[in-house]
Amino acid sequence: MCEILVRVKLYGTLHKRLAAYDAENGLSIVLREGDGVQALLTRLGLGQVRLGFISVDGRLVTGDAPLHDGARVRIFQPIFGG
Amino acid sequence: MKVIRVDMTTKAITDQALPAEYAGLGGRGLTSTLINAEVPATCDPLGPENRLIFAPGYLSGTTLINTSRLSVGAKSPLTGGIKESNVGGTVAADLAKLGITAVVVEGQAPADERYLLKIDGAGKAQLIDAGEYKGMRTYGFVKKVKAACGERNSVTCIGPAGEFQMAIASIQTTDFDGRPCRAAGRGGLGAVMGSKGLKALVVDQGGKNPDTLVDPEAFKASAKAFAQAVKADEFSGEILPELGTAALVGPINEAGALPTCNATQGQFAGADKISGETLAKTIKARGGKTTHKGCANCIINCSNEYVDQDGGYVTSSLEYETIWSMGAMIGNDDLDAIARLDFLCDDIGLDTISTGVAIGVAMDAGYRPFGDAQSAIAMVAEIGRGTAFGKVLGGGPGAVGKHFNHQRVPVMKNQSMAAYDPRALQGMAVTYATSPMGGDHTAGWVVDKNLEAFGGTLDRFSAEGQVEASRDTQIHMAAVDTVGLCDFAQSGLAAKGGFDHFLTMISAKLGQPFTKADWRDLGRRVLTAERDFNRRAGFTREDDRLPKMFYTEPLPPHNKVVVVSAEQMDQTFDF
Numbered sequence: 001m002c003e004i005l006v007r008v009k010l011y012g013t014l015h016k017r018l019a020a021y022d023a024e025n026g027l028s029i030v031l032r033e034g035d036g037v038q039a040l041l042t043r044l045g046l047g048q049v050r051l052g053f054i055s056v057d058g059r060l061v062t063g064d065a066p067l068h069d070g071a072r073v074r075i076f077q078p079i080f081g082g
Numbered sequence: 083m084k085v086i087r088v089d090m091t092t093k094a095i096t097d098q099a100l101p102a103e104y105a106g107l108g109g110r111g112l113t114s115t116l117i118n119a120e121v122p123a124t125c126d127p128l129g130p131e132n133r134l135i136f137a138p139g140y141l142s143g144t145t146l147i148n149t150s151r152l153s154v155g156a157k158s159p160l161t162g163g164i165k166e167s168n169v170g171g172t173v174a175a176d177l178a179k180l181g182i183t184a185v186v187v188e189g190q191a192p193a194d195e196r197y198l199l200k201i202d203g204a205g206k207a208q209l210i211d212a213g214e215y216k217g218m219r220t221y222g223f224v225k226k227v228k229a230a231c232g233e234r235n236s237v238t239c240i241g242p243a244g245e246f247q248m249a250i251a252s253i254q255t256t257d258f259d260g261r262p263c264r265a266a267g268r269g270g271l272g273a274v275m276g277s278k279g280l281k282a283l284v285v286d287q288g289g290k291n292p293d294t295l296v297d298p299e300a301f302k303a304s305a306k307a308f309a310q311a312v313k314a315d316e317f318s319g320e321i322l323p324e325l326g327t328a329a330l331v332g333p334i335n336e337a338g339a340l341p342t343c344n345a346t347q348g349q350f351a352g353a354d355k356i357s358g359e360t361l362a363k364t365i366k367a368r369g370g371k372t373t374h375k376g377c378a379n380c381i382i383n384c385s386n387e388y389v390d391q392d393g394g395y396v397t398s399s400l401e402y403e404t405i406w407s408m409g410a411m412i413g414n415d416d417l418d419a420i421a422r423l424d425f426l427c428d429d430i431g432l433d434t435i436s437t438g439v440a441i442g443v444a445m446d447a448g449y450r451p452f453g454d455a456q457s458a459i460a461m462v463a464e465i466g467r468g469t470a471f472g473k474v475l476g477g478g479p480g481a482v483g484k485h486f487n488h489q490r491v492p493v494m495k496n497q498s499m500a501a502y503d504p505r506a507l508q509g510m511a512v513t514y515a516t517s518p519m520g521g522d523h524t525a526g527w528v529v530d531k532n533l534e535a536f537g538g539t540l541d542r543f544s545a546e547g548q549v550e551a552s553r554d555t556q557i558h559m560a561a562v563d564t565v566g567l568c569d570f571a572q573s574g575l576a577a578k579g580g581f582d583h584f585l586t587m588i589s590a591k592l593g594q595p596f597t598k599a600d601w602r603d604l605g606r607r608v609l610t611a612e613r614d615f616n617r618r619a620g621f622t623r624e625d626d627r628l629p630k631m632f633y634t635e636p637l638p639p640h641n642k643v644v645v646v647s648a649e650q651m652d653q654t655f656d657f
């Protein structure tokens with residue numbers, strides 16, 4: 001089974017939910033080939049956390065979007081503006 | 083419930099009981115209905131016939147959290163239409179605690195005269211000669227006035243831009259720490275204040291005479307539940323205190339909706355350098371404050387205190403809209419320069435949004451390159467000095483476009499848009515185009531309704547449903563601005579049972595039932611008055627459109643244009 005490496009950046013106050021988070025460099029996570037966003041969230045322990053949008057390589061994705069080796073994933077929280 | 087009327091021509095001051103037809107109104111509801119009734123719609127906004135009205139929200143001065151919002155209204159010299167701009171700080175609570183529902187300033191002092199309107203602890207108003215403060219910037223001015231009148235006063239004032247009567251001049255008011263860093267920025271109301279000869283409104287902070295509540299027990303219980311909901315909400319209880327409104331930079335940029343380099347792109351390459359996360363990290367590392375109370379009665383504390391490398395005060399509060407207008411919009415990724423620009427605008431008395439966009443238009447026209455932060459600082463300094471070019475900039479983005487004969491000017495009713503590009507969020511196209519205020523994000527913020535991840539159900543690139551969404555939110559916001567609730571405490575309304583608690587509090591003051599239908603009626607009443615004024619001022623449906631660039635220039639990275647048609651726009655106020 002091949003592995004893929006994805007880079008993850010967390011926004012807002014999500015970093016508080018991951019003790020090991022490095023604000024400067026984000027996280028590098030090893031997943032199995034074929035794993036998507038849901039598997040990543042489960043791995044990060046964010047499966048049950050209310051999230052805003054998630055982007056892969058600068059594009060917003062929905063649902064269990066696929067991930068590839070080297071993907072840059074950004075995870076945001078819901079916001080309200082003005 | 084009294085109205086203080088001040089005639090700057092005769093210097094007469096009269097107290098009046100609030101006329102019955104305005105009962106139940108405060109904030110924007112009061113300023114807009116009064117202006118529509120009393121100001122000739124075709125008058126010169128900088129002439130004696132215009133009236134400048136200060137009105138705390140209907141619930142300001144009560145124990146309800148986050149209700150120190152002051153609405154300032156007049157005919158706008160920027161848009162030529164009706165204007166309400168609201169601001170936090172302490173002044174709304176200060177006025178309301180003195181039992182003052184509105185201060186109406188009319189007439190005009192001779193051009194070389196300046197006055198302070200001082201309201202003492204008994205709610206009595208007096209005009210004081212302020213010639214010695216002529217031309218002063220706001221920070222220095224506030225220090226002097228507080229020394230003269232006492233620390234326990236809020237000061238709501240103008241800087242040189244207002245005295246020059248520039249169309250993008252703000253009215254600045256003191257925050258919880260007494261600094262003039264909170265702005266009623268939009269629409270050039272500082273110029274109206276300048277035209278009257280009024281340098282400042284100085285209000286005693288010890289008032290003990292707020293309006294009585296008809297049912298204080300019901301109010302108290304609902305106020306408590308409302309506050310708990312605001313605290314419990316993740317955005318208002320955790321994200322805003324830590325990152326402030328700058329938390330929006332990351333997500334809006336990622337959505338491709340952050341207008342960059344005068345709205346030629348929807349994503350800014352330097353966004354991470356000016357994001358809320360970077361801002362918080364920078365402030366913390368330097369010993370500033372990320373969680374800061376800007377306004378009276380606030381439990382969210384979205385404000386911050388930005389400091390330099392040596393820990394010295396630079397500005398407060400550095401917010402999303404300014405980070406955008408002085409950052410992405412002018413291609414500047416230097417947070418220190420953005421903070422400096424924010425301070426200069428507060429000190430000179432300028433709307434940071436319109437000023438940044440004016441600079442962006444000048445850069446787009448080739449005057450200076452995008453990203454040249456030092457030139458941006460020099461341009462703002464020119465406005466402060468009132469040089470010939472400074473006066474062009476102080477006229478706003480529209481004036482700058484004319485000066486350079488440059489067509490790419492992102493304004494609606496001559497007021498610049500805010501930090502959400504309408505091509506990537508079609509709902510904002512409707513709000514910008516149709517709001518009686520001109521380009522204004524708070525009048526109908528439908529970003530959440532346009533983004534599925536924020537609970538929205540609309541396709542942000544499609545016109546479908548956008549008019550209804552904007553209409554709904556514009557009605558709602560007209561009511562929110564009337565009661566004086568801070569935008570960010572709206573999480574309390576969204577919580578389970580929160581809206582009912584809110585209605586209970588209005589009813590507990592009003593002394594009669596107040597339902598959801600009454601809430602909607604209130605919002606419609608305000609919008610109807612505003613639209614009526616604008617129509618009489620000469621606005622037609624052609625003014626409810628966006629500039630051509632939004633219909634013809636696809637915005638990267640999604641390469642979309644605005645697709646809401648003119649016919650659809652015209653249905654916004656079918657209610």
Ligand code: SF4
Nearest residue numbers: 376377380382384568
């Ligand atoms: S949340 Fe921010 S804007 Fe609102 S009342 Fe508090 S400090 Fe003022």
